Amino acid sequence: MTNLPTLKNRMTFLLTASAAAALGVALLAGCGGKDEDDDRPKSTAGKAAPAEGGAAPAAPAGPVAGAMGSAAVTGKIVFDGTPPPNEKIKMTSDAFCLKAHPGEVAKEEVVVAADKGLANVFVYVKSGVSGTYPPPSTPAVIDQKGCTYHPHVFGMVAGQSLDILNSDATLHNIHSLPEKNEAFNLGMPVQGMKYTKKFDKPEVMIKIKCDVHGWMSAYCGVLTHPFFAVSGADGSFTIKDLPAGTYTIEAWHEKLGTQTQQVTVGDKESKTVGFTFKAGA
Numbered sequence: 001m002t003n004l005p006t007l008k009n010r011m012t013f014l015l016t017a018s019a020a021a022a023l024g025v026a027l028l029a030g031c032g033g034k035d036e037d038d039d040r041p042k043s044t045a046g047k048a049a050p051a052e053g054g055a056a057p058a059a060p061a062g063p064v065a066g067a068m069g070s071a072a073v074t075g076k077i078v079f080d081g082t083p084p085p086n087e088k089i090k091m092t093s094d095a096f097c098l099k100a101h102p103g104e105v106a107k108e109e110v111v112v113a114a115d116k117g118l119a120n121v122f123v124y125v126k127s128g129v130s131g132t133y134p135p136p137s138t139p140a141v142i143d144q145k146g147c148t149y150h151p152h153v154f155g156m157v158a159g160q161s162l163d164i165l166n167s168d169a170t171l172h173n174i175h176s177l178p179e180k181n182e183a184f185n186l187g188m189p190v191q192g193m194k195y196t197k198k199f200d201k202p203e204v205m206i207k208i209k210c211d212v213h214g215w216m217s218a219y220c221g222v223l224t225h226p227f228f229a230v231s232g233a234d235g236s237f238t239i240k241d242l243p244a245g246t247y248t249i250e251a252w253h254e255k256l257g258t259q260t261q262q263v264t265v266g267d268k269e270s271k272t273v274g275f276t277f278k279a280g281a
């Protein structure tokens, strides 16, 4: 087998180009030269490269893997002014839910703390991230508990698993309403049930609702990277592990819209970015 290239060269020299194409393949096949010619299934194997018409071995086709960094963007989301009143609901259509929430309950929409902190704002890097980030191996989780979703707003990486739990002894029907991803619509009649789903494409935001209980809603932001946060009850957020760079940060709220700001962070640097929402803005 070691003299195979020599044999091939000599024959190519002696024969015309067109004849070589036909005969060379036939003869080499007869010599058991499958490593050289059976190139289709293993075209990336190093040995086959010289026979491919002079092209250099191709670089990996996929985008470059993104790096985790040491920078952070933190801040506080504030609601300025008098918050619009949240719609009041009664869970009378389901005895289980009513027991969990007797009387009137305000929908979880514009949730403002005493110090004006605005909760449930999805804050994420909208642009400036380069490279690809694999989805984390740990799943994101949404639980149907007390006839509300926990969490109400959350983020995921495209391709990451989403564990959907039902902690309630009543029927929920979780229904996602994406525009770019595949929807799911799952009846979950039994307490302790779990399904696992994924969103494969980035999409900000995907609404999730319950077809049984009209007051139940959640929002999921799907990104190609892990640089996002959701503001807590006090309105604060932290996006960590960022590589140094200049980024557009967007803050999204289900009723109050979006705002963006640019920020530049260096290695091990933490910058503060604040967002202020107002009614009707």
Ligand SMILES: [Cu+2]
Pocket (backbone or CB within 6 Å): 144, 147, 171, 172, 173, 210, 211, 212, 213, 216
């Ligand atoms: Cu439900």
